Amino acid sequence: MNEQLRRLAGYFNRALFCCLLICLVLFFIVAKQSSFQETVTDNSFLYTMNYDVSSLSDHSSAQIKYGHRLFTQTNQMLGAFSDSTQQIYNSALSCDNCHLNAGTQAYAMPMIGVSKIFPQFRGRENKIGTLEERINGCFERSMNGVVLEESSAEMKALIAYIDWLSRYVQKDEKLIRRGLKSIEIPARKVDLSNGEAVFQRECTRCHGEDGQGQLLADQSDYEYPPLWGSQSYNNGAGMTRVITAASFIKYNMPFGIDYREPLLSDEDAYDVAGYINQQKRPEKANREVDFPDLKKKPVSTPYGPYADDFSIAQHQLGPFQPIMRFYEEEFGIKKTK
Ligand code: HEC
Numbered sequence: 001m002n003e004q005l006r007r008l009a010g011y012f013n014r015a016l017f018c019c020l021l022i023c024l025v026l027f028f029i030v031a032k033q034s035s036f037q038e039t040v041t042d043n044s045f046l047y048t049m050n051y052d053v054s055s056l057s058d059h060s061s062a063q064i065k066y067g068h069r070l071f072t073q074t075n076q077m078l079g080a081f082s083d084s085t086q087q088i089y090n091s092a093l094s095c096d097n098c099h100l101n102a103g104t105q106a107y108a109m110p111m112i113g114v115s116k117i118f119p120q121f122r123g124r125e126n127k128i129g130t131l132e133e134r135i136n137g138c139f140e141r142s143m144n145g146v147v148l149e150e151s152s153a154e155m156k157a158l159i160a161y162i163d164w165l166s167r168y169v170q171k172d173e174k175l176i177r178r179g180l181k182s183i184e185i186p187a188r189k190v191d192l193s194n195g196e197a198v199f200q201r202e203c204t205r206c207h208g209e210d211g212q213g214q215l216l217a218d219q220s221d222y223e224y225p226p227l228w229g230s231q232s233y234n235n236g237a238g239m240t241r242v243i244t245a246a247s248f249i250k251y252n253m254p255f256g257i258d259y260r261e262p263l264l265s266d267e268d269a270y271d272v273a274g275y276i277n278q279q280k281r282p283e284k285a286n287r288e289v290d291f292p293d294l295k296k297k298p299v300s301t302p303y304g305p306y307a308d309d310f311s312i313a314q315h316q317l318g319p320f321q322p323i324m325r326f327y328e329e330e331f332g333i334k335k336t337k
């Protein structure tokens with residue numbers, strides 16, 4: 001009996017030893033990989049390089065300069081403030097109203113390096129998409145218009161400008177501070193009355209009591225763009241997702257702050273994003289055909305159909321954690337937005 005016990009204990013010890021050994025090996029593999037990733041991803045210098053187009057010569061860089069003008073004065077060239085023969089979209093926004101600082105601001109969906117990561121898989125179309133198609137996604141939704149002809153001088157100039165902003169980046173290099181910085185999503189529904197209070201306190205002095213922005217004195221453009229209404233982004237835009245808007249607002253608004261010194265709490269950013277996105281804005285046609293694979297739809301997409309049974313109200317205003325949990329348990333998909 002004793003002998004048997006001792007043998008069992010021996011087996012047990014050996015099994016334990018093997019487990020420990022496996023753990024140790026796994027630990028080293030993971031540690032090695034993450035330190036490897038860190039060394040290739042420290043490209044923060046990208047955000048302090050010189051992206052001033054005025055230093056370029058007109059002669060060789062006319063296309064880049066034209067692209068920069070299209071990116072920063074889009075509404076005067078192709079939008080609500082343009083000559084009607086040129087107009088391809090209805091909003092009064094310009095690209096740089098959201099992609100701040102002419103597309104060079106970290107965590108304000110910068111264009112730096114973006115040329116090098118397209119073509120890229122996109123869930124909304126469930127296929128590999130080009131940079132031209134991605135830009136046209138913003139023309140149709142964020143700008144509330146139609147697509148810009150891919151062979152047009154305007155599309156080529158926008159691409160030339162984004163290529164120029166991407167000139168220090170290697171193909172498929174992982175970019176830090178790309179896109180938006182995530183907030184900690186409150187585990188509750190958006191509080192619309194707090195959202196309204198935050199709006200009154202922090203936003204109206206620029207965007208106006210009615211959210212319609214303020215025109216420049218000569219009326220040639222907005223000094224502060226509209227947040228809803230006929231001249232704002234439509235209801236198919238990425239900015240209408242509460243999680244996306246909250247991340248943008250937290251780390252970029254009130255205008256003048258950046259991700260290093262945010263002013264709003266995650267709660268306030270979440271509530272004010274919900275409040276803005278409950279207001280009336282232009283309608284995007286055919287939204288129901290977005291995301292042919294519904295499982296890939298971000299949880300805060302404010303319109304159906306969905307691959308789940310949560311209500312539209314919950315997709316618009318949360319709480320989002322139960323929806324995220326459903327996708328993880330049901331389909332093994334981890335969702336962050
Ligand atoms: C109302 C705000 C808004 C405006 C105006 C806007 N965009 Fe965007 N853009 C977004 C959002 C939000 C995303 C990210 C969407 C997402 O997460 O799916 C995005 C993403 C992009 C991307 C992909 C970036 C990446 O890192 O993958 C490109 C390229 C782009 N926009 C170009 C443009 C251009 C060019 C214009 C002007 C014609 C424009 N956008 C106008 C909000 C805007």
Ligand code: HEC
Nearest residue numbers: 096097098101202203206224225226227249253254255272
């Ligand atoms: C000091 C003025 C100022 C304040 C305060 C301010 N914004 Fe803005 N906001 C701007 C400007 C200017 C832009 C466009 C940026 C650009 O073109 O460079 C902008 C752009 C935006 C955009 C994207 C473009 C659009 O029209 O939809 C959103 C969304 C936004 N602000 C939300 C907010 C929210 C929410 C608050 C309050 C928490 C806020 N802003 C406070 C000045 C301000």
